[in-house]
Amino acid sequence: xxxxxxxxxxxxxxxxxxxxQIDVLRGVSLEVAPGEFLGIIGPSGSGKTxxxxxxxxxxxxxAGRVIxxxxxxxxxxxxxxxxxxxxxxGFVFQFYHLxxxxxxxxxxxLPLLLLRLSAERRREQVLTTLELVGLTHxxxxxxxxxxGGEQQRVGIARALVTDPTLIVAxxxxxxxxxxxxxxxxxLLQTLQQDLxxxxxxxxxxxxxxxxxxxxIRLDKGVVLEATANTLADAFPGFRR
Numbered sequence: 027x028x029x030x031x032x033x034x035x036x037x038x039x040x041x042x043x044x045x046x047q048i049d050v051l052r053g054v055s056l057e058v059a060p061g062e063f064l065g066i067i068g069p070s071g072s073g074k075t076x077x078x079x080x081x082x083x084x085x086x087x088x089a090g091r092v093i094x095x096x097x098x099x100x101x102x103x104x105x106x107x108x109x110x111x112x113x114x115x116g117f118v119f120q121f122y123h124l125x126x127x128x129x130x131x132x133x134x135x136l137p138l139l140l141l142r143l144s145a146e147r148r149r150e151q152v153l154t155t156l157e158l159v160g161l162t163h164x165x166x167x168x169x170x171x172x173x174g175g176e177q178q179r180v181g182i183a184r185a186l187v188t189d190p191t192l193i194v195a196x197x198x199x200x201x202x203x204x205x206x207x208x209x210x211x212x213l214l215q216t217l218q219q220d221l222x223x224x225x226x227x228x229x230x231x232x233x234x235x236x237x238x239x240x241x242i243r244l245d246k247g248v249v250l251e252a253t254a255n256t257l258a259d260a261f262p263g264f265r266r
Contacts, residue, residue, distance in 0.1 A: 028059055028060055029060075029096075030057035030058055030059055030060075031058055031059065031060040031062075031094065031095055031191065031192070031224055032056070032057065032058035032081055032092075032093070032094050032192070032224070032226075033056075033057050033091075033092075033093040033094075034054055034055055034056040034057075034077070034080070034081065034090070034091075034092055034093075035055055035090050035091040035092075035093070036053050036054070036055055036089070036090040036091075037051055037053070037054045037055070037077075037080060037087040037089070037090035037091070037092065038051055038052060038053060038054075038087060038088045038089040038090055039051040039073070039076055039080065039085070039087055039088050039247075040088045049247055050073045050076045050247055051073045051076055051077060051080075051087070051247045052246070052247040052248055053090075053248070054073075054077060054090075054244075054247070054248070054249050055249070056077075056242065056249055058224060058226065059224075060222070060224055061218065061222040061223065061224055062218075062224055062225075062239055062240065063214070063215070063218040063224075063225045063227070063237065063238050063239045063240075064225070064226050064227065064238060064239070064240055064241075064242065065227050065229060065234065065235045065237070065238030065240070065241040065242070066078065066226065066227065066228045066229070066241075066242055066243075066244060067228075067229060067230070067235055067241055067242070067243050067244070068243050068244035068245055069245065070230075072244040072245055072246060072247065073244050073247045074228045074244050075196055075228055077244065078194050078196055078226060078228050080092050080100070081094065081192070081194065081226060082111065082115045082117065082192065082194045083099045083102070083107050083110060083111045083115060084111070086100055087100055094114065094191065094192065095114070095191050097110070112137060112140045112141065112188065113141070113188055113190070114190050114191040114192065115190050115191070115192050115193075115194060116184075116185030116186055116187075116188065116190040116192070116193045116194070117185055117194055117195075117196075118178070118181050118182055118185050118193065118194070118195035118196070118198045119181065119196055119197075119198070120196060120197035120198065120200040120201050121201055122169070122174075122177045122178055122180070122181045122201075123181070124169040124177055124180055124181065124184075125169075126168060126169050126170060127168065128168065128169075129165065129166050129167060129168055130156065130161060130164050130165050130166070130167055130168075130169075130172065130176075130180045130183075131152055131156065131165040131166065133169070133180055133184055134152045134155060134156060134180060134183045134184045134187050135148055135152045135187070136184065137184060137187055137188050138151060138152070138187055138188065141188065151187050151188075152165075152183075152187060153165075155183045155186050155187045156183050158183070158186065159179040159180070159182055159183045159186075159213060160179065161176065161179055161180060161183065164176060173206065174201060174202050174203070174206055175202055175203075175205070175206030175207075175209055175210065178198060178201075178202060178206070178210050179209075179210070179213065181198075182198075182210070182213060182214070182217075186217070186223075191224065192224050192225075192226060193214075193217065193223050193224065193225045193226070194225075194226045195214065195225065195226070195227045195228070196228045197228060197229055197230065197231075198210055198214070198227070198229075198234070199211065199229070199231050199233065199234050200229075200230070200231065204233075207231070207233060207234070208233070211233060211234055211237050214227070214237065215237050218239075
């Protein structure tokens with residue numbers, strides 16, 4: 027068995043709201059294998075995005091440890107963590123978060139500007155990644171000139187351009203029509219199968235959930251392995 031690339035050890039996350047303490051995650055433990063496509067499902071407010079943010083180094087646990095590729099990221103300082111995220115995590119969001127005044131090429135290039143690369147090397151990586159997502163013919167177009175599916179493919183190219191350790195996707199099909207969503211899911215599955223990328227996907231979409239190799243269900247801050255029954259509860263009529 028390969029060593030896990032992600033280890034979440036007995037993680038708790040609390041927030042304070044006035045005098046009230048909100049327990050979002052309660053003793054979560056989880057391992058993710060290298061090259062795995064993991065889906066995270068569960069009702070709204072169950073802690074899915076919080077868990078994703080902890081693994082991606084966007085947030086810190088109240089207790090417990092988060093380890094990625096043998097690095098205890100939950101104990102890193104802010105500057106070290108920011109550098110680590112730039113190099114090791116590719117983010118795919120529901121609403122794309124592209125910069126409207128930049129072209130597709132420029133949006134994809136942005137993460138590389140934080141790394142010590144020559145202009146020639148940046149160009150090579152951007153073009154290679156845009157070719158991978160099938161958008162070399164749209165590289166000079168701004169987000170407003172692209173369809174929703176094309177904008178999400180630019181988002182995926184931006185996530186991939188640094189060759190990250192992890193791709194974390196938070197509801198990547200939530201703002202797309204059925205056809206565009208299918209194209210994005212096909213692309214994510216290709217990245218996992220052909221490039222052996224490790225993908226962590228939060229979703230309410232049964233189509234997206236069905237593409238994952240393994241599913242976990244979060245319920246009231248506790249992780250449950252997804253079974254046929256829990257999937258039927260989450261997605262009425264679900265068929266694997």
